Amino acid sequence: MRYVKPDSFENAAQLLFDSTGITRILAGGTDVLVQMKAEMVEPDLLIDLKHLSGMREITHENGGFRIGAAVSGAELGEHAGVNALWPGVVEGMELIGSTQVQGRATMVGNLCNGSPAADSVPAMVTAGAIARIHGPDGARDIPVYEVPTGPGKTSLARGEFITSIYLPARPENASDAYLRFIPRTEMDIAVSSAAVSLELDSKGICTEAKVAIGAVAPTVRLVDDASAALIGTSLDDDAITKLVAAVEAACSPIDDKRGTIAFRTKTAGVLAKRAAKIAYARAGGTS
Amino acid sequence: MKTNHIQTTINGDVTEFLCNADESLLDVLRDRLGMTGAKEGCGTGDCGACSVTLNGRLVCSCLVLGVETEGAEIQTIEGMANGDNLHTLQRVFLEEAALQCGICTPGILIAAKSLLEKNPNPTDTEVRYWLAGNLCRCTGYDKIIKAVQTAAAEMRGA
Amino acid sequence: MALDTPKRDFKIVGTRVPRPDGIDKVTGKAAYGADITATGMLHGRILRSPHAHARIISIDTSAAEAAEGVKAIVTSADFATPDDAGIRDIRDNCLALDKVLYDGHAIAAVAATSKSAAKAAIRLIRVEYEILPHVTDVDAAMKPDAPIVQSGRAFESVPAGMSQNVHSHVEFGHGDLDAGFANADKIIERTFKTAATHQGYIEPQACMANLGADGRGELWCCTQGQYMVRENCAAILGIEASQLRVTSSEIGGGFGGKTTTFIEPVALALSRKSGKPVKIVMTREEVFRATGPTVSTSMDVKIGMKNDGRITAARAELRYQGGAFPNHTVEFGAQAAFAAYDLAAVQTLGWGVMTNRPKEVAYRAPGAPTAIYAVESVVDELCQQLNLDPLDVRLLNAARKGTLSAYGPTFNEIGLVATLEAAKNHPHYTAPLGENQGRGLSCGFWFNFGGNTCVSLNLNSDGTVGVVEGNPDIGGSRASISMMAAEELGIPYDKVRTVIADTTSLGFNDVTDGSRVTFAVGLATIEAARAAKNEMCARVAKLWGIDTDAVQWEDGSVKPAGPNAGEHAPMSIADIAAIADETGGPIAGHHEVNADGAGVSFGVHLVDTEVDPETGATTVLRYTVFQDAGKAVHPDYVEGQMQGGAVQGIGWALNEEYIYGDDGLLQNASLLDYRVPVASDLPNIETVILEIPNPGHPYGVRGVGETPIVPPLAAISNAVSRAAGIRLTELPMSPPRILHAITQRRDG
Structure with missing residues (x-):
């Protein structure tokens, strides 16, 4: 295996494009190194980009934040601005692994690993986060929602990699939340998860809503019917019942060692309900 | 496989080593540098026995490559005591029997020290969540949590 | 030896002095199994079966032998034939003979000049298999038409006509069961299942072997018994015990799991063949797939009770699978099941069963936690149905000095009643509970050796x-x-x-x-x-x-x-x-003895849990351990045993399990998916040490290490069952299982 630290995004893209064997980008390494240890993947080329410009920075941009691809969970969690604007995104990221893993793991790594259970992705999706992609043809922006295409798969083309995530600005009376179910209190992969992002009017009526669920389908799934159930309501019991039904209907999980179809479906609804109430309270709603 | 030459600072000492690209920092510490205080319980970041700090951040050394540590500052259990003077956490762990077999102890001490540097006055819950990535199979964690709190109180007073 | 009343007046015993090995262990200096190296050392690595059950048609090592850095390759052909059948089983578990019996079963091993060379060489070994049908569940393995793991291994105690996977049968008890059940006001009979668990020691097995062609050897390893390692290895390598010196390293946890050998004979064989020291360190995946987990069980328990709480008759039938080789664990379970009770009529039957799983090894009070889980669950349900206080019922039926135990001996001085009374008088027992919360308790017992x-x-x-x-x-x-x-x-x-x-x-x-x-x-x-x-x-x-x-x-x-x-x-x-x-x-x-009179040990655990009715998640809110230590020599470490055992039992009750797929392969061979409790899962574990002197020890000491893992399974299950409003009968009580039970209750 070769380990390379390219001196620019352009050279990194070229290296990636030209590489004939198995290539991996090293961000926090908390997935790649585990896969190497388990002999699931043995890269011929490992490209480390952490040292490149902007990769480890969080910058304010048009009322939102641009988060470099090598910013660790711990660094994100310590950033007061992002915490205030997108608390659900931060809590999703911070749920990944242990304190030790937080010292290394990154949102972009979590996203590009392509796991349907990735904790940072649902809240990025409900936040409308944008991934900036570099490749042989330069840079382009796409919604985070369009990055994962299936377990272990992304829409990135040959030679492409993500350099940052943009979390947009948002109005007053808006917030988000993320919850997952795990059997222990820490250290597990999500069995099911839900993120909810809400915008309220001055009376506490929901004007915008996005609901995303994780670990219950091949990719994180935005549930439009769940959004519709919340918009125009103050999250009354009827709206919540509809939300739960919409979420359960959107689930198409698998039975595996971590959970059953019935359990994943049921808990996804419960988590969406609870996340919606947290997001509502954070947005200033009182019910 | 091409061997890489790396220079780092470990426990304050400039240290050079050669390593292959796929060698973890844990392998480098244990196999190349003879520093066996960090333990391999899993090699996949699930047990915390290999905890060290890398540029001040608590990490699992099994999830860091040796080649990534060029120019880095690393702290390991071997650097925790000051000569014969144990760190407060080390001494209190002994006084309060916060270890049984001791295999997880170096990692837990490094992690606890990292916590108290960030948060000198944690709640029990904060200690428990901070240390959730450090598995201990002997103690049931009770005496570990209490020892961290005793040491924290002593360090705040000192 | 003459044993009078044990000494009770101490100056040093009972104090909390610093441990002599402590400074090395807090500074990283202590040398564990993987921590030493030798000049000229080679690295060993083991090829393991990817199949649950297969005949080995051929092993071709030629490509691996020719690979860069490879110095030796061994298979079972490099081992001798020990006289002892038990050691032959250990040998065949270290390197498979003609069949691989489980996913992860060792087949061959390589010694090479680097870890990466050994890893690469392993992949060059070509094994041709004839895949055989497999069975991993205990009940399935007992069916007459089940795939046969090993033939001709049944002891005489097994009746004719059963599956050849059934290797042993035991029976204990006394009294007239029929009369006892006829006299009962209430009888409950239930079936329980428990998954296999692993000791989960944080230190994987590791050793360094140096064996010359002249048969003189040195072995450094992490083990619970260097003499056992010497006996096993000498017999498997065909050398005399005097020629093999075994030194035990510091040991990073064992809990029974390091009471046998897995890699040591392999490393010695590689060393003998290569003429160099060979180090083998297991990966965590190997530890899960190929060391010794516990039995998994299927159990029936039937207990009859009078309206006042007096037990009239009790019966248990235990079916334990312990992997691909015979073992005796079910005997311990059958003996321990009703040890806490003074019973007029009691019977326990045990069946030992082989499956295509790794060879079971001891884990803290082997066999007892599961049997007592089933018994204590039924006692608790009887208390619920008869509206009786569960501690009062246990006190009413408690074994005491003079009780004819369910497994034969008559008890001498034992601490069960004192332990139950301590629990009853503890504020925990009467503390208020909130919504969705339940309190459970269980007795526990271990013989002590x-x-x-x-x-x-x-x-x-x-x-x-x-x-x-x-x-x-x-x-x-x-x-x-x-x-x-x-x-x-x-x-x-x-x-x-x-x-x-x-x-x-x-x-x-x-x-x-x-x-x-x-x-x-x-x-x-x-x-x-x-x-x-x-x-x-x-x-x-x-x-x-x-x-x-x-x-x-x-x-x-x-x-x-x-x-x-x-x-x-x-x-x-x-x-x-x-x-x-x-x-x-x-x-x-000096003193040499085959010590008798260990003195049995009883404990009682009290636990409060809260169950989330929407997700089935359980939170352990409060936990108190009461145990008789005879005399606590170092109270800190007695408390540590009580706390550590309790938490291992909590893991067993709630989340830990070996998960096999239909393909017979282990699905969760990692600390990510084999879920041992983490610090944030737990409350403090309160401890109350009782000291009822053991007449068999000069200072009254009883063993304390194993009893504490016995009660948590039932204590947690009883607490969860009361919190959830429905009786749980299968471990682990993972959230999907609890939520399913709650849903069934609601749906009627």
Whole structure:
């Protein structure tokens, strides 16, 4: 295996494009190194980009934040601005692994690993986060929602990699939340998860809503019917019942060692309900 | 496989080593540098026995490559005591029997020290969540949590 | 040995002194199994079966032999044929003979100049398999048409006509069951299942072997018993025990799991073949796939009770699978099941079963936690249905001194009633509970072992003392042994240093198991100290020119026994050490014993849980352990055993399990998906130590290490069942299982 630290995004893209064997980008390494240890993947080329410009920075941009691809969970969690604007995104990221893993793991790594259970992705999706992609043809922006295409798969083309995530600005009376179910209190992969992002009017009526669920389908799934159930309501019991039904209907999980179809479906609804109430309270709603 | 030459600072000492690209920092510490205080319980970041700090951040050394540590500052259990003077956490762990077999102890001490540097006055819950990535199979964690709190109180007073 | 009422007045025993190995362990200096290297060392790695059950048609190692850095390859052909059938099983588990019997079963091993070369070479070994049908579930394996794991392994106790996978059958009990059940006001009978769990020691098995062509060998390894390793390896390698010296490293947890050998014979064979030292360190995945987990079980329990809570009859039938080889664990379970009760009519039946899983190894009170889980669940349900207080019912039926136990012996002094009363009087028992919360309790029991033990105690020329014992120190035993030596000799604790011998430096010792070390090694240490004291008395008598009878030992000194002995200033141990060479030479004491009288141990655990009715998640809110320690030599480490055992039991109850797929392959061979409790899962574990002296030990000590893992399974299950409003009968009580039960209850 070769380990390379390219001196620019352009050279990194070229290296990636030209590489004939198995290539991996090293961000926090908390997935790649585990896969190497388990002999699931043995890269011929490992490209480390952490040292490149902007990769480890969080910058304010048009009322939102641009988060470099090598910013660790711990660094994100310590950033007061992002915490205030997108608390659900931060809590999703911070749920990944242990304190030790937080010292290394990154949102972009979590996203590009392509796991349907990735904790940072649902809240990025409900936040409308944008991934900036570099490749042989330069840079382009796409919604985070369009990055994962299936377990272990992304829409990135040959030679492409993500350099940052943009979390947009948002109005007053808006917030988000993320919850997952795990059997222990820490250290597990999500069995099911839900993120909810809400915008309220001055009376506490929901004007915008996005609901995303994780670990219950091949990719994180935005549930439009769940959004519709919340918009125009103050999250009354009827709206919540509809939300739960919409979420359960959107689930198409698998039975595996971590959970059953019935359990994943049921808990996804419960988590969406609870996340919606947290997001509502954070947005200033009182019910 | 091409061997890489790396220079780092470990426990304050400039240290050079050669390593292959796929060698973890844990392998480098244990196999190349003879520093066996960090333990391999899993090699996949699930047990915390290999905890060290890398540029001040608590990490699992099994999830860091040796080649990534060029120019880095690393702290390991071997650097925790000051000569014969144990760190407060080390001494209190002994006084309060916060270890049984001791295999997880170096990692837990490094992690606890990292916590108290960030948060000198944690709640029990904060200690428990901070240390959730450090598995201990002997103690049931009770005496570990209490020892961290005793040491924290002593360090705040000192 | 003559045993009077145990000593109860102590100066050192019962205090909380620092452990002698502590500084090395908090500074990273302590050398565990994987921590040493040797000049010219090779790295060993093992090829393992990707199939649950297959015949090995051929093994082609030629490509691997030709690979860069490879110095030796071994298969089962490199092992000898031990006389002992049990050791032959161990051999065939270390490297498969003609069939692979489970996913992960070792087939061949490589020694190479680097880890990466060994890893690469393993992939070049070509194995041709004939895949065979497999079975991993205990009930399925007992069916007459089940795939046969091994033929011809059944003991005579197994009735004809059963599946050949059933290798043993046991029965215990007494009294008239039919009459007892006929006399009951309420009878409950239920079936329980429990998953296999793993000890989960944080240190994977590791060893360094150096064996010459002349048959002389050195082995360094993490083990619970260096003598056991020597016996196994010598027999498997076909060398004499005297030629193999085994040194135990510091050990990073065992809990029973390191009471056998997996990699040591392989490393020795590789070393013999390559002529170089060979180190093997297991990966975590190998630990899960190919060391020894516990049994998994299927159990029926039937208990009859009067309206006042008196048990009239009790019956249990236990079916334990212990992997691909015969084992005796079900016998322990069948004996332990009803040990806490004084019963007129009781019967336990046990069936030992083979499946295509790794060979079961002891885990803390092997066999007992599951059997007692089933029994204590039914007792709790009877209490619920008859509206009785669960502690009162246990007190009413409690075994006590004079009780004919369900497994045969009549109990001597035991601490069960005192332990139950302590629980009843504890504020935890009456603390209020909130919504979705439930309180559970369970009794626990373990026999405790004594066994073969050697101790040498040497008086140094400056009056300090060295104790040499032969049992690896897993959790502070060097401290407790030093304490007992210092107590007996009347010298300060820090004047004693206890070391653990290699196999050539001291006679045979049984492994560190059965909660035997503080009891048996402590007993032998006290006796060795007494022998040394007798010798010191003789030396002083000789110096003073009087009869040995005319001197006596008092407060750490030898004094004239009475006025007729003449005027002599008392001589301290240091004084006597100084005159050793002029009175006959070095002074030492030793003791060799197959220790009996370990004294059974009982515990009671109380737990409060809260169950989330929407997700089935369980939170352990409060936990209190009550246990009889006989005499707590070092209370910190007694508490530590109680806390650690309780938490392992909590893991077993809630989340830990071996998950096999339909393909017979283990699906969760990692610490990510084999979920041991993490710090944030738990409350503090309160402890209450009771001290009902064991008449079989000079200081009244009982083993304490194993009993604490027994009660948590039922205590948690009883608490969860009460919180969820429905009886749970399967472990682990993972959230999907609890939510399913709650949903079924709601749906009627």
